[in-house]
Amino acid sequence: MRKVAVIGAGMTLFRRRLMETPKELCFEATRMALDSAGIELKDVDAVISGSAPDGFDGVHMKGEYYSDGCGAYGKPYMRVFVGGGTGVFSAISGWYHIASGLADIALVVNEEKMSSCQPHPQSVFAHIWDPILDRPLKPNLIWIFAMEMNRYMTVHKIKKEDIALVAVKNKRNAVDHPCAQLADPNITVDDVLNSEVLAWPVQRLDISPPSDGAAALVMASEDAVKRLHVETPVWMKGVGWCIDSTMWTDRDLYFPEYVARAAKMAYKMAKIDNPRKQIDFAEPYDPFDYKELHHMEGLLLAKKGEAPIMTREGVTQRDGDLPTCPSGGLLGVGNPIAATMGVKIGELYWQLSGQAGKRQIPHEIKTGVTNAWGDLMQYGAVAVMGV
Amino acid sequence: MGQTPQKWPGIELSNDDLLNKKVTQTRYHPRAKFSWSAGEAMSRFLNELKEGRLIGRECKHCNKILFPPRMFCEQCFKPTSKWVYIKDTGTIQTYSISYLDKDAKRITNPIYVGVVSIDGASEKMGIMHYFGEVTKDTIHIGMKVKAKWKPPLERTGSILDIEYFRPLKEGEQ
Amino acid sequence: MTFIEKTTDHRKLRRWEGNIEADYIYTSGLAGERFFTELRKNGRILATHCPRCDLTYLPPRMYCERCLAELRDWKEVPATGRVEAFTVARLDEEGHEAPEPQVWAFIKFPGIHGGFVHIVAAPEEKVKRGLEVRPRLKPQPLRTGEITDIEAFEPAEH
Numbered sequence: 001m002r003k004v005a006v007i008g009a010g011m012t013l014f015r016r017r018l019m020e021t022p023k024e025l026c027f028e029a030t031r032m033a034l035d036s037a038g039i040e041l042k043d044v045d046a047v048i049s050g051s052a053p054d055g056f057d058g059v060h061m062k063g064e065y066y067s068d069g070c071g072a073y074g075k076p077y078m079r080v081f082v083g084g085g086t087g088v089f090s091a092i093s094g095w096y097h098i099a100s101g102l103a104d105i106a107l108v109v110n111e112e113k114m115s116s117c118q119p120h121p122q123s124v125f126a127h128i129w130d131p132i133l134d135r136p137l138k139p140n141l142i143w144i145f146a147m148e149m150n151r152y153m154t155v156h157k158i159k160k161e162d163i164a165l166v167a168v169k170n171k172r173n174a175v176d177h178p179c180a181q182l183a184d185p186n187i188t189v190d191d192v193l194n195s196e197v198l199a200w201p202v203q204r205l206d207i208s209p210p211s212d213g214a215a216a217l218v219m220a221s222e223d224a225v226k227r228l229h230v231e232t233p234v235w236m237k238g239v240g241w242c243i244d245s246t247m248w249t250d251r252d253l254y255f256p257e258y259v260a261r262a263a264k265m266a267y268k269m270a271k272i273d274n275p276r277k278q279i280d281f282a283e284p285y286d287p288f289d290y291k292e293l294h295h296m297e298g299l300l301l302a303k304k305g306e307a308p309i310m311t312r313e314g315v316t317q318r319d320g321d322l323p324t325c326p327s328g329g330l331l332g333v334g335n336p337i338a339a340t341m342g343v344k345i346g347e348l349y350w351q352l353s354g355q356a357g358k359r360q361i362p363h364e365i366k367t368g369v370t371n372a373w374g375d376l377m378q379y380g381a382v383a384v385m386g387v
Numbered sequence: 388m389g390q391t392p393q394k395w396p397g398i399e400l401s402n403d404d405l406l407n408k409k410v411t412q413t414r415y416h417p418r419a420k421f422s423w424s425a426g427e428a429m430s431r432f433l434n435e436l437k438e439g440r441l442i443g444r445e446c447k448h449c450n451k452i453l454f455p456p457r458m459f460c461e462q463c464f465k466p467t468s469k470w471v472y473i474k475d476t477g478t479i480q481t482y483s484i485s486y487l488d489k490d491a492k493r494i495t496n497p498i499y500v501g502v503v504s505i506d507g508a509s510e511k512m513g514i515m516h517y518f519g520e521v522t523k524d525t526i527h528i529g530m531k532v533k534a535k536w537k538p539p540l541e542r543t544g545s546i547l548d549i550e551y552f553r554p555l556k557e558g559e560q
Numbered sequence: 561m562t563f564i565e566k567t568t569d570h571r572k573l574r575r576w577e578g579n580i581e582a583d584y585i586y587t588s589g590l591a592g593e594r595f596f597t598e599l600r601k602n603g604r605i606l607a608t609h610c611p612r613c614d615l616t617y618l619p620p621r622m623y624c625e626r627c628l629a630e631l632r633d634w635k636e637v638p639a640t641g642r643v644e645a646f647t648v649a650r651l652d653e654e655g656h657e658a659p660e661p662q663v664w665a666f667i668k669f670p671g672i673h674g675g676f677v678h679i680v681a682a683p684e685e686k687v688k689r690g691l692e693v694r695p696r697l698k699p700q701p702l703r704t705g706e707i708t709d710i711e712a713f714e715p716a717e718h
Contacts, residue, residue, distance in 0.1 A: 008389055013397030017405055020398065021589030027623040027630075028396035034628065038389035041628040058415065058584035068625035115405065118583040122491035131423050132433070132576045133455060134515055136546050138489040143500055143515075146483030150501075154481070154528045178395045199485035200497075200523070213397070230389070245461060249502045250454075250512045253481060355391040400587070411588040411596040411705035417580070425574035427567060433574050458563045466564045544574065 001099040005225050005233035006349040008037025008218035011342030014181045014334030017115040018212035022057050025214035026069030026111045033107065033216035039228065045103035047072040049079045050090030050110040052337035055124035058116045070109035084374025086110065086338040088381040091345045092239045094219045104224045111214040112336035121210045128376065144377055146199040148253040149290045153201060155254040156305030160201060164192035165311050166289035167205050170325045173318060174332025176358035181211055181334035208287045211334035215342030232353035237384040240265030244378035259298030259371060259380035270384040275300045281322065281351065281361055283344045283370035286329040295371055296324065299382065323361045326351060344370040348385040428456045437544040439536050443473045443508050454508035473507030475534035476555055480504050480513060484523055503532055503552050519551035531555040591622040596705035603697050607672055609633040618674040640716045641669040643691040648684045663687050667713055681712035692716040
């Protein structure tokens with residue numbers, strides 16, 4: 001397999017409502033990524049796009065509909081979709097386009113416009129459930145997260161205060177992110193604990209918001225990196241992905257085994273045998289505050305039940321020993337599902353290439369890991385990147 | 388040569404801009420109606436619910452009782468072997484107390500909902516359902532519960548033929 | 561190997577009825593906002609031009625799909641277009657017999673890339689490829705800034 005690097009990235013603001021059409025959001029992020037890589041569309045061999053269910057934008061086959069904004073005109077093009085896992089998986093798809101030798105330079109463009117869906121994107125989330133077993137109960141998507149969070153908290157006897165620390169950290173980190181939707185420099189644990197109870201144990205400030213936005217990457221082979229004289233390539237060191245049973249009421253929700261399997265696949269490729277020592281920082285998927293902890297454990301960065309302790313001890317702060325979600329994450333920057341690539345793969349790229357500005361981790365970093373997670377809590381996609 | 392992005396595109400709109408048409412827009416209400424075929428396993432499952440019974444499928448290769456029932460085992464990938472009645476009691480594996488309805492609208496009387504693993508099925512195999520006759524102080528993970536069935540004449544062969552799961556009383560089977 | 565048993569009594573097989581409810585508001589976007597505002601207020605149809613690729617896009621886009629440049633050059637579309645291709649719809653969107661056949665056409669304009677799919681308000685026997693047509697707009701107070709502000713295309717008078 002050939003070596004693959006990220007050589008440019010772009011993203012739009014993440015906001016509850018943006019004026020741009022899905023096509024225009026794709027264009028804006030793609031144009032930025034091309035400019036940041038210093039290349040033009042004619043240099044691109046293949047285009048990959050990722051986006052969540054069509055029901056949010058309200059356009060069926062939206063991958064085809066917005067493809068012109070991704071720069072796909074007249075090029076090999078495909079859309080990948082693995083639910084919330086798309087934010088990392090589309091970059092994995094970009095990776096195998098190049099690793100295989102099919103393409104030298106590829107664009108990866110992810111988009112979501114959740115504000116089209118009225119009155120709230122929740123109504124479309126209702127349609128991801130089993131129509132016979134689940135939907136007659138009129139489920140709200142937050143229920144499953146609440147159930148998973150409760151199981152995780154109960155099994156490990158974790159306090160809500162310790163989980164709230166994640167929301168506080170990420171919303172404060174987001175203050176330094178120019179695209180952030182929910183940054184808050186003054187938020188406290190009490191604010192989270194006193195926020196509205198939506199579906200206990202989930203409260204309003206435990207959750208990332210629905211958002212509109214797009215993000216894009218330029219990925220390149222080692223040959224292209226040399227040819228273009230890229231000064232700061234960030235290499236894809238390892239990738240992994242895995243799906244668990246879709247019969248989610250048949251498995252124990254306290255630990256994401258599928259994330260661990262995807263992580264092991266990625267670590268093996270990256271020649272990492274002690275992730276806690278060899279990984280310098282992480283961008284675990286954090287649509288909810290407990291998910292950052294759950295995913296740190298799935299990514300084998302913490303022992304089961306111990307991610308909250310690391311958080312309490314400050315290890316995961318931007319200047320800590322294992323900075324976690326230095327971008328501000330989905331909790332602080334926003335959650336336009338697939339477009340969260342901008343704060344996951346995008347953040348790894350900007351941090352590792354020294355372009356993260358005010359968010360830059362203050363000490364030397366060489367290797368980072370990120371994951372994205374989705375469907376009915378069973379899809380894990382993991383990427384290890386390094387310099 | 389490339390450059391680090393300096394400008395971050397995007398024009399924010401308010402809810403008022405959208406709902407009160409401060410920007411041009413097109414509205415659409417799709418009418419997508421479906422009739423899903425329940426298939427072999429779910430048809431029997433629904434018909435048994437109407438009779439007030441829960442049924443699973445045995446996988447003899449994995450030595451498991453699968454619930455909800457299915458015609459193939461996803462682990463050994465062989466057809467399941469036979470129908471097995473299981474009990475209507477079980478254990479709360481996890482739960483939530485929801486102040487949101489399905490459209491994220493606020494409600495004042497919370498919904499108790501969770502996953503209940505069913506006695507007689509393999510470990511941790513269960514369904515999502517409502518809980519009743521509980522309060523936020525009494526409900527807990529590990530609580531033993533039993534199905535509260537609708538009266539026979541009101542059952543339609545639906546997951547809603549069980550109104551909710553309630554705490555198992557002492558001495559009750 | 562298939563399922564060990566199969567139900568052959570169709571009365572025992574169940575179906576489950578449901579729908580996928582959803583409601584949408586689509587913004588016109590950056591290029592669309594200018595296009596629809598101009599159509600609503602002034603009854604003009606605008607396109608965007610890419611000087612590098614020498615393409616003029618209708619409906620207008622904010623970017624060129626060929627070179628991905630941002631487009632800032634706006635042009636008015638010629639008043640008269642031509643039927644490029646057409647079909648006659650005899651069923652309505654639900655599949656029922658329509659009260660009268662409706663002619664739908666793809667309409668192009670000289671020097672413009674793209675065009676409109678729209679209704680042609682003319683008897684079907686009069687519509688042919690190359691027929692010159694002009695848009696018939698709703699009266700200004702009734703226009704809302706949507707594609708339906710164009711009621712139909714009519715054969716151009718000479």
